Amino acid sequence: MRVLSPVACLPLVMLTLLLPSLASAATVTIAVRQPDGSPLTDGVVMIESAAAPRAVPRGPYVMEQKAIAFQPHILVVPVGAQVSFPNRDTVRHHVYSFSKAKRFDLKLYGREDQRSVTFDTAGVVALGCNIHDTMSGFVVVTATPLYARTDAQGRVSIPDVPAGAVTLRLWSPSIRAPGNTLAQSASVPASGYATTLTIRR
Numbered sequence: 001m002r003v004l005s006p007v008a009c010l011p012l013v014m015l016t017l018l019l020p021s022l023a024s025a026a027t028v029t030i031a032v033r034q035p036d037g038s039p040l041t042d043g044v045v046m047i048e049s050a051a052a053p054r055a056v057p058r059g060p061y062v063m064e065q066k067a068i069a070f071q072p073h074i075l076v077v078p079v080g081a082q083v084s085f086p087n088r089d090t091v092r093h094h095v096y097s098f099s100k101a102k103r104f105d106l107k108l109y110g111r112e113d114q115r116s117v118t119f120d121t122a123g124v125v126a127l128g129c130n131i132h133d134t135m136s137g138f139v140v141v142t143a144t145p146l147y148a149r150t151d152a153q154g155r156v157s158i159p160d161v162p163a164g165a166v167t168l169r170l171w172s173p174s175i176r177a178p179g180n181t182l183a184q185s186a187s188v189p190a191s192g193y194a195t196t197l198t199i200r201r
């Protein structure tokens, strides 16, 4: 019988310690449908799991003012992210928010001028411009690193979700519910999880 030396055993022990955490991470796939069955393309899906680490900002995060509009219309960032607000227009903008998650006011500034704001509380921050009433945008600030925007088919695929109990949270400005949010609990098996969320009228 061959006896393993303590040195040869060491990698095995390390592998055993690593395996459970690798094996229990699953991919969650969600299709989001509007009441008429068409895909919801401006949704943000966030998965809350007690076993997930806290989201870490990896910027740069940019919300432009371009052609008298916020671009992108919706920006998702982790808590603590610093977002710059460059003005790409020839006119001046005055960006503000009255949202609970972040109140701020960037006084009139002109072309290629830049201001930045740090978002330190999770929640949805609605943006407006004091000069242009039609300008509307959102910064969605998330504490969980497990998030994604729905694509053109209304789908998200989120890897590395710890197996076990989670809360699926869906936000979209078009959802007519408190906080424009729908929440649902789910149990994610290690083999992966797929579901369809349909927004009620």
Ligand SMILES: [Cu+2]
Residues within 6 Å of the ligand: 068, 092, 093, 094, 129, 130, 131, 132, 135
């Ligand atoms: Cu403006």
